[in-house]
Amino acid sequence: MNFTEKARLKAVLAKKQVDRPPVICPGGMMSAATTAILRNFADDFHSNPVVMAEVAEAIRLNTGFENLGVPFCMTVEAEVFGSAVDLGNAGVEPCITEYGAKELAAIIARPLPDPSNDGRSPVILSAISELASRHRDVPIIGNITGPISLATSIIDPLWFFRLMRKKPEEVLAVLDYLTTYLVRFAREQVAAGADVIAIADPTATGEILGGANFRRFVIPMLSRLVQEIGQTGAGAIVHICGDATVLLGSLQEIHGATLSFDSIVNLSKAKTVLGSIPVMGNVNTQMLHTGEPQRIVQNAGNLLAQGIEIIAPACGISLATPQTNLIALTNAVKGWR
Template sequence: MNLTEKARLKAVLAKEKTDRPPVICSGGMMSAATTAVLSDFTNNFHNDPVIMAQVAERIRLNTGFENLGVPFCMTVEAEVFGSTVDLGDAGVEPCITEYGAGELAAITDRPLPDPLTAGRSPVILAAIRELSARNQDIPIIGNITGPISLTTSIIDPLRFFRLMRKAPAEVSATLDYVTNYLVTFAQAQIAAGADVIAIADPTATGEILGNVNFQRFVTPMLLRLVREIKNAGAGVIVHICGDATVLLDSLRELNGAVLSFDSIVNLPKAKVVLEDIPVMGNINTQMLHTGEPQRISSHVENLLTQGIDIIAPACGISLATPQINLRALTTVVKRFGR
């Protein structure tokens, strides 16, 4: 079986047999745009689509990951909703410096943004078109921020979590509203050429929300996103940070997506609970940052022998992560089964 990188990933998404697991780093929250890569470019890698596409291609070349993923941050959608963003540089990641709203009503009372024109959304779409035009056999992964993480990037998180108790109906309405934008943004990325959409919701952890709140506030939004993305013709990856073990029953409902987990989760045990849902992960990113290549290789080998469907970092990668460590990760996977 001699599969292209795109065919291999699509096969896993379709729950079909492959020669080996893909090894990817999706972009967005889970980006391998490290300082070692970014320092070779101007500081326009977050707002120039041509440079963004070039960075994505350099990441794949330097690390061996089997995909192209944009953007390289989780601030695009929050900026669209009025939050102020510092784009950083080759050594500092983009971050929110001022929230775009003080009340939930200030979010929902605005006209719904258009991803074709709002903020940096058109930059992401243009970068995807650039990548799609010249990479036929490599999967292109577009990224969106999950509803909880997006809303807590627009309004102060502590206020938001208090409102989950005091005004749950208003919270649900706000999450539904921002999900409307995420649906249209994901659809626009697919129309531009994205093969897969990765949804990262790092704030929607089991530790923060618990299963009851996750089921009430998060599951309906993720179900809608998964359904709309699949209807638009793309695959879906959903990443939840932290110890998602208490959320597995809720996550089982997302049967149309690959589920990506943090390093704290025992992936083989999660795989048993999730039955035939493909799982992805979960190489500890601290180990990728500071560990020895041999230790990384051994950890990857363990995941491979335990039948993990897609090998990937467990969470966001430090900008200071050495390229040799990322290459150690991908090399072991590509040799598996030979």
């Protein structure tokens, strides 16, 4: 059976048989918008929807990844909650320069942002709409920042982690509030034409939170997000950074998502624990940045042989990653039978 790129990815997310795994790079935290691509555009690729859509198309064309994904950063949601953002340039990624709140109560005191009107959210929605109008057979992946990572982009992370212990109910209330916004933003992205929503929560690691806090503060929010996304008919991908091995039992409670892991996680062992849950990953991004194409091909081959459902970079890609290495990865997957 011949699959379009969209049909193949949607089939995998629905746990159906395909000819081979898709090879994707979702966008958001896991974006392939490298300097080699961005330098061909004006510096408004984070704020102009037309340019953003063109960059997404250029990424697919110049790397071979089988999707279109926007945005190319993790600062969109924090900005609408008052955090100051430096959008950077072709050689520097956007970053938070000032937190939007000094206490938890200040986050909830703000009116809940409107994804259709506030900050750069409308830019993302317009870019998705642009892409959807031009690409029927290519999956469009929208991206949102996970609740913990969003919270620690609005308020000082060290203070936030302290409050997890001192004021857990207040923390849960804030996370629930932020998740309500993220649900709205995700739903708006699907309405604009996104086929899949990728949720990246790099701060919600086992190393930082520990297993008990992960179960208490993270699982309910991610479960709600995935459930709400599923109700729209779109697919969901959840990426957890770091060594998520100790979190696998908890991650089983998130029903309806494909789980994406960092390179430190043994995906074969993860699959054993997770059973029928599709697994995505986890090509080492340092190797993609500085390694030889032959090593990348070998890494991809090992993942394919293990039956990993979706092949993708293990985490965020360096802006300096050579296109030849990304092409080596995508060609290796496309040529596998």
